[in-house]
Amino acid sequence: MLLDDLKNRSESQCELCRSSENLDIYEVPPTSNPSLDNSILICSVCKAQIEKTEQIDPEHWKVLAETMWSEHLPVQVVAWRMLSRLRNEAWAANNLDILYLDDETLEWAKKTGDHEAEATVEFHQDSNGTRLFEGDTVVLIKTLDVKGSSISAKLGTVVKNIRLVPDNTEQIEGKIEGQTIVILTKYLRKG
Numbered sequence: 001m002l003l004d005d006l007k008n009r010s011e012s013q014c015e016l017c018r019s020s021e022n023l024d025i026y027e028v029p030p031t032s033n034p035s036l037d038n039s040i041l042i043c044s045v046c047k048a049q050i051e052k053t054e055q056i057d058p059e060h061w062k063v064l065a066e067t068m069w070s071e072h073l074p075v076q077v078v079a080w081r082m083l084s085r086l087r088n089e090a091w092a093a094n095n096l097d098i099l100y101l102d103d104e105t106l107e108w109a110k111k112t113g114d115h116e117a118e119a120t121v122e123f124h125q126d127s128n129g130t131r132l133f134e135g136d137t138v139v140l141i142k143t144l145d146v147k148g149s150s151i152s153a154k155l156g157t158v159v160k161n162i163r164l165v166p167d168n169t170e171q172i173e174g175k176i177e178g179q180t181i182v183i184l185t186k187y188l189r190k191g
């Protein structure tokens with residue numbers, strides 16, 4: 001079983017940060033058939049930051065200076081991607097300079113485009129800076145003028161089961177009086 005093989009390879013440690021907590025398989029994208037050659041064992045903290053569901057914490061990744069020397073290519077690829085995302089940090093830029101990947105591996109590492117992405121991730125937040133998630137309930141903190149509609153979106157209106165507008169962290173969608181409207185996150189707070 002792949003998980004057992006990965007645990008053997010890594011001595012049951014996260015192959016990126018060496019944590020032994022909440023370990024799971026990470027298939028290094030793009031992959032089709034998960035195997036030891038394209039998967040690594042990582043912890044939930046690393047996974048969330050790699051997959052951008054949590055903000056990146058540069059301190060967490062300083063250990064890459066050691067773990068990037070892994071002989072295993074998928075570990076090298078993810079280390080290279082994360083160092084690239086952190087390239088504004090001097091330590092990360094320095095390590096990136098000395099991390100040598102052969103041509104084929106470098107090509108794989110570049111495939112996701114992560115190396116060109118900013119380190120920080122933007123999330124949907126309410127007017128108080130509290131993070132919003134799909135399905136949340138929010139309350140309007142301002143009476144909204146919904147153009148071309150008779151909807152009354154008054155201050156204090158509760159909007160259940162919101163949707164986050166992809167690619168725009170300043171907007172959510174919610175239903176008021178049965179109609180879906182776009183609402184600016186600065187006009188609401190988490191209910």
Ligand SMILES: [Zn+2]
Nearest residue numbers: 014017043046
């Ligand atoms: Zn980890």
